Amino acid sequence: MAATTSPPDALHLESLTRVFTPRGKAPVTALDGVDLRLPAGGVHGLLGPNGAGKTTLCKIACTVLLPTSGRASVLGFDVVRDAAEVRREIGIVFGGERGLYGRLSARENLEFWCAMHGLGRRETRTRVSALLDRLGLADRADSLVETFSRGMKQRVHLARGLVADPPLLLLDEPTVGMDPVSAHDFRALVGELRTEGRTVVLTTHDMAEAESVCDTVTFVDHGRVVGTGTPGDVRGLLARGSRIRVHDVADARALAGPLDLPGVLTTHDPARRTLDVDVEGGQDVVGQVMAAILAAGHTSVTAGPPSLEEVYLGLLGTDGDGNRRGMRVGS
Amino acid sequence: MSVVRTVATGVVVQLRQMRGTPDWFLALFTAPLTTAVFVTIFLHAGRGDLTAYGVLAPALIALWQMSLQTAGELIAKDRENGSLEALLAAPAPFAALLGGRVLAVVAVSLVAFAEAWAVGWALTGSPVDVAHPWVFLLVLGLTALAMTGWAGVMACVFVLARSARTFQNSLSYPFYVLGGVLVPVSLLPTWVEWPSRLVFLSWSSDLLRDALAAGPVVGLGARLAAVVGLGAAGYVVAHGLLGRTLQRVRRTGSLAHA
Ligand SMILES: Nc1ncnc2c1ncn2[C@@H]1O[C@H](COP(=O)(O)OP(=O)(O)OP(=O)(O)O)[C@@H](O)[C@H]1O
Numbered sequence: 209m210a211a212t213t214s215p216p217d218a219l220h221l222e223s224l225t226r227v228f229t230p231r232g233k234a235p236v237t238a239l240d241g242v243d244l245r246l247p248a249g250g251v252h253g254l255l256g257p258n259g260a261g262k263t264t265l266c267k268i269a270c271t272v273l274l275p276t277s278g279r280a281s282v283l284g285f286d287v288v289r290d291a292a293e294v295r296r297e298i299g300i301v302f303g304g305e306r307g308l309y310g311r312l313s314a315r316e317n318l319e320f321w322c323a324m325h326g327l328g329r330r331e332t333r334t335r336v337s338a339l340l341d342r343l344g345l346a347d348r349a350d351s352l353v354e355t356f357s358r359g360m361k362q363r364v365h366l367a368r369g370l371v372a373d374p375p376l377l378l379l380d381e382p383t384v385g386m387d388p389v390s391a392h393d394f395r396a397l398v399g400e401l402r403t404e405g406r407t408v409v410l411t412t413h414d415m416a417e418a419e420s421v422c423d424t425v426t427f428v429d430h431g432r433v434v435g436t437g438t439p440g441d442v443r444g445l446l447a448r449g450s451r452i453r454v455h456d457v458a459d460a461r462a463l464a465g466p467l468d469l470p471g472v473l474t475t476h477d478p479a480r481r482t483l484d485v486d487v488e489g490g491q492d493v494v495g496q497v498m499a500a501i502l503a504a505g506h507t508s509v510t511a512g513p514p515s516l517e518e519v520y521l522g523l524l525g526t527d528g529d530g531n532r533r534g535m536r537v538g539s
Numbered sequence: 540m541s542v543v544r545t546v547a548t549g550v551v552v553q554l555r556q557m558r559g560t561p562d563w564f565l566a567l568f569t570a571p572l573t574t575a576v577f578v579t580i581f582l583h584a585g586r587g588d589l590t591a592y593g594v595l596a597p598a599l600i601a602l603w604q605m606s607l608q609t610a611g612e613l614i615a616k617d618r619e620n621g622s623l624e625a626l627l628a629a630p631a632p633f634a635a636l637l638g639g640r641v642l643a644v645v646a647v648s649l650v651a652f653a654e655a656w657a658v659g660w661a662l663t664g665s666p667v668d669v670a671h672p673w674v675f676l677l678v679l680g681l682t683a684l685a686m687t688g689w690a691g692v693m694a695c696v697f698v699l700a701r702s703a704r705t706f707q708n709s710l711s712y713p714f715y716v717l718g719g720v721l722v723p724v725s726l727l728p729t730w731v732e733w734p735s736r737l738v739f740l741s742w743s744s745d746l747l748r749d750a751l752a753a754g755p756v757v758g759l760g761a762r763l764a765a766v767v768g769l770g771a772a773g774y775v776v777a778h779g780l781l782g783r784t785l786q787r788v789r790r791t792g793s794l795a796h797a
């Protein structure tokens with residue numbers, strides 16, 4: 209049998225651990241023995257709460273941070289041993305407003321980063337113009353970046369990540385501060401990058417964004433991977449089947465009887481006037497439930513598999529002890 | 540990736556950053572004023588023969604200040620600006636980039652020599668004569684290069700030792716003495732003269748003063764060698780420290796926390 213060598217993974221992490229030891233403080237384990245393979249090609253989302261370790265993972269992948277133990281390789285190159293090769297393969301975008309030179313114009317910023325990636329003069333000129341066009345910055349190309357809005361800076365960041373035409377892009381919260389139109393354009397851009405055969409690793413807190421662009425999603429929590437797969441796969445991680453939401457339900461009592469079926473759970477939210485019906489069983493049970501709802505005179509119904517946001521909340525919405533996480537708002 | 544091209548990139552990006560931003564040029568605003576003070580005092584004391592001293596000292600101070608203080612903060616500034624990580628993740632050698640940026644600052648600081656010379660002319664009514672212009676230019680060029688290396692050292696020190704920045708200002712003054720900026724180190728007590736001979740600037744300032752004076756510049760070769768050797772030592776130290784600095788950044792991740 210002929211040995212077929214499969215192309216190297218875009219990102220391959222083996223027991224990757226990263227511990228920070230801030231001076232005079234207790235050590236923090238940002239990544240705790242992470243094993244992960246993200247294949248080359250496609251868009252891979254990294255999702256998880258604040259402090260989960262997503263940025264740490266990106267920094268290790270782009271060689272600016274060393275692993276404490278374990279290994280990480282990018283397109284077959286080890287991030288420690290082959291750091292120089294890794295740097296030639298990746299483009300990085302760290303979200304936020306910082307990281308650009310405010311006293312330089314957008315064009316000058318991009319020209320600088322082209323030089324940092326070893327591009328020649330002519331190549332730089334065409335590449336920079338093309339990127340300014342592609343990211344809708346052409347008419348402000350020669351304004352100082354310090355005069356830009358947050359979203360515009362964010363677009364310069366994206367252009368910066370693309371100057372070297374890299375096969376792998378690491379985007380750490382690339383849409384923070386973007387308006388909805390720009391965020392929509394961003395999704396289209398990511399789609400184009402995928403079509404061009406690039407790999408995109410994306411961290412985001414925007415579940416709709418992840419849902420619409422990611423081929424795989426990986427949930428990270430406390431430095432561990434708690435679930436990974438295609439959006440379809442991870443839906444299966446949520447211990448429930450379909451959810452049917454009935455709208456305009458002021459009083460759920462009329463439906464309580466007909467929906468008292470095995471494997472069916474109802475939750476009424478009087479404030480939103482919605483009744484959520486979670487169905488454990490197969491399509492026959494779903495049919496039965498739908499019939500009961502329609503028979504009761506309700507026609508405003510939405511149904512479907514759980515959204516990524518619901519999966520996220522299901523997997524990561526509570527901490528280990530079942531307490532709700534996040535800010536203590538309205539609790 | 541080509542080191543030379545990266546150095547050139549550093550020069551260009553630094554000049555573009557400095558464009559229209561007076562903060563970088565403060566030393567160039569004070570140099571003419573200091574010159575006026577020195578030259579006026581010398582004239583008042585009837586020592587017009589010392590004008591050359593009064594012109595050189597402020598220019599050397601400006602060179603030292605701009606190089607060490609401004610250039611020394613370059614890494615720290617990139618850390619604060621949030622651009623350091625992207626720089627480290629880029630293929631171009633960081634050391635060459637830093638070298639280019641420091642060189643740009645040092646080169647701009649040389650404007651102080653022209654400023655001081657012009658002020659000296661205005662106050663005395665006659666330009667300070669440069670008796671050995673080629674020696675002067677050669678020494679100035681070598682001094683700028685040596686300064687670049689040592690400013691690179693300071694750039695690392697400011698990152699490695701946080702407290703160094705607190706002393707940044709007061710740190711300059713001992714070096715004005717050790718560098719023979721106003722007073723030739725040969726006039727200092729021997730226990731000061733000795734350590735000052737390890738500071739390249741003391742050789743530079745003596746040579747620059749001699750290049751202005753009419754008499755011959757004695758022992759030129761050996762003295763130039765001292766500037767070159769001590770300057771080269773700066774590059775070696777800077778290279779070693781930068782390697783350690785960047786390694787520490789990768790190991791602790793601490794540089795990202797401004
Ligand atoms: N340089 C550092 N020194 C000390 N601790 C750090 C450092 N960088 C990150 N950490 C800690 O490591 C953990 C993971 O942080 P990280 O920035 O990777 O999280 P994240 O998933 O990107 O969060 P967010 O969604 O808020 O961006 C956190 O507890 C953080 O406080």
Ligand SMILES: [Mg+2]
Pocket residue numbers: 262263264380
């Ligand atoms: Mg983060």
